[in-house]
Amino acid sequence: MNTSEFRRRGKEMVDYVANYMEGIEGRQVYPDVEPGYLRPLIPDSAPQEPDTFEDIINDIEKIIMPGVTHWHSPYFFAYFPTASSYPAMLADMLCGAIGCIGFSWAASPACTELETVMMDWLGKMLELPKAFLTEKAGEGGGVIQGSASEATLVALLAARTKVIHRLQAASPELTQAAIMEKLVAYSSDQVVATLGTTTCCSFDNLLEVGPICNKEDMWLHVDAAYAGSAFICPEFRHLLNGVEFADSFNFNPHKWLLVNFDCSAMWVKKRSDLTGAFRLDPTYLKHSHQDSGLITDYRHWQIPLGRRFRSLKMWFVFRMYGVKGLQAYIRKHVQLSHEFESLVLQDPRFEICAKVTLGLVCFRLKGSNKVNEALLQRINSARKIHLVPCHLRDKFVLRFAICSRTVESAHVQRAWEHIKELAADVLRAEKE
């Protein structure tokens, strides 16, 4: 494909994407394909000679779309949101074109420097303590990881390296293996200290945990993967209180801050804790500025060597929404979850199972797990809306998560009417 064909096909794809987004409400949110549906629809092996672009674009509707779960449908209330916005998509097009691999400052200075500044912007939006920011000459700073799992793993490895160095300095006779045997990582049942759990969006109390960790010289990592985005609103910022005791913190703008996957934001108070654990310096990655103290080589901050120019997405989204636009977006979702909560509370057959703080409502029919399992099964079989369950203290619970960028009150109302109808069916079937 030459550049002039790309101009044409690219514009066709923009229209395809726009049409998909405009029409997504009319698509069945959850597909009804069976496992293995796709393989018989395409050849056994790659073609020797090129196919045409028309062939491929036709196959998208024939082969791909029938098997897609539409995460951006306003009837998708499953899992947690995954971010999607037009400014992020535009930035991703640019990111793909520049196509640099930002493992060092020299590999593309703009890629590293924009990331550092965007992480400062975002840190300020959350009112993170200054110790986490890079700004002019701080010891802290932010980095984009691919996922909260990676951020947590990086924090764990950095913490381990730090304590090993400390103990070896105090007792030079200790081997690394002897120290490793004694190390303990404390975690809640969600792994690390968590603000906004996946199950029911509950919050650990950092003001209790934090001072203990500091006193005992223990690394505290705080994960607010989903909830973190809400902290840009002053009325939710108190949920982050105590982060000043943490050594590292992360949340996922790719969940709820309109920055398309992947973009997991992580900050540390001491950059040297990360670079001490991950430093990698083969000759072919060295460059003249690296020991100047002036630059950041992000390869020392993460597990993979390669990294895309992901801060472009943050830059586009933050600028094209503005902080006020992003706050309005969070508030709309929280308002919709409270609207759903009040609908549930008005129906005496149902109960709310966990405090509704942000965009997640955990609810169930009063009664057995079996009847709730039957309700969920009916909901997901009808395929008009999509939900997933969780277990809270042995109770089978339905999760209603406000997810789509385009979800409105009307969708929530329609979803609730639909759930009530199916609940009536389930309760009738149970009596028979």
Add this chain to the structure above:
Amino acid sequence: MNTSEFRRRGKEMVDYVANYMEGIEGRQVYPDVEPGYLRPLIPDSAPQEPDTFEDIINDIEKIIMPGVTHWHSPYFFAYFPTASSYPAMLADMLCGAIGCIGFSWAASPACTELETVMMDWLGKMLELPKAFLTEKAGEGGGVIQGSASEATLVALLAARTKVIHRLQAASPELTQAAIMEKLVAYSSDQVVATLGTTTCCSFDNLLEVGPICNKEDMWLHVDAAYAGSAFICPEFRHLLNGVEFADSFNFNPHKWLLVNFDCSAMWVKKRSDLTGAFRLDPTYLKHSHQDSGLITDYRHWQIPLGRRFRSLKMWFVFRMYGVKGLQAYIRKHVQLSHEFESLVLQDPRFEICAKVTLGLVCFRLKGSNKVNEALLQRINSARKIHLVPCHLRDKFVLRFAICSRTVESAHVQRAWEHIKELAADVLRAEKE
């Protein structure tokens, strides 16, 4: 930004990208900004009210481009290639729009199933042993990881879990900690068994290493991050001989197979070795098909939970180039590296430092490390072409890697003329 504005801006961005690609040869390949150049050019914090798209697009040329190292310039010969093609960019636009997170089959069946089939397509292109393919009912299969580092880490953790299970089955009195203490991972100086090292593209002999690993019941992981793409050409396939002894294998189509970053292809002979090590089954991720044995839940194959619909890029690229088109692309690059090699060999002041097998030429001025360091310094200061060095047995060596999709013989010739001129300057300066 609403959908109709996205239609307009998206098309403008397509043109921006096309213009960038068309004009990339005219841009200075390596930027001349100093560390910290970017921060003073943009505000200290995110705007409260939205900026316009015009503001942003203007800032790209003013703020971003001056700090970009142009990896896709035909004068970029540094590191290794990172893939870039129009079909992959089009697929990425679609991937961003669908925006599903494919952690389980149910989370978007098409995302999982296309990945499985594309990994079979690619495995067949490489003539991987059938044991690595999923096909109908095999025990093996492929998965897309974000990077070769992740693939290697996954292989290491799977190997560890497997041996722990085996030893615990044989000696139930052993604790996991007691076993862990005794485990050994053997590696070369590039970590695992490597086909095509970053330094000089050398190859480990799998036909020697493989049978020993199999006899001793040791997990063998083979990494061919860069070189793997070449194995789609029959004349280079012999370099992969011995992979039949491996338990897992990976290479990066995002390096040299025109599939934009990130796309690291990994295969295992036994899927259950991965899923045994990484299984994660909270209630909210369970779905009705998961215990049927019919489906793949890729979250058990990797470290992060989330994953994008990356197989779309493979599908678009494999179909729009065809196998023959991809082979032609690899062959063109290999031919250009041999062309550069022969230019070097014609000049008695220079020597070739490692066998040229694929797209990398390691060369130097006969003489001291100092004179070669001076040469590289002049090359990268002139900023007409971009190279990075390596060390081979204490010798400072220049790496000339064929990288860009659009590099032609004329660029290689011009680069060599430029290097010769700078070499003359260096040698003259040395004599004075």
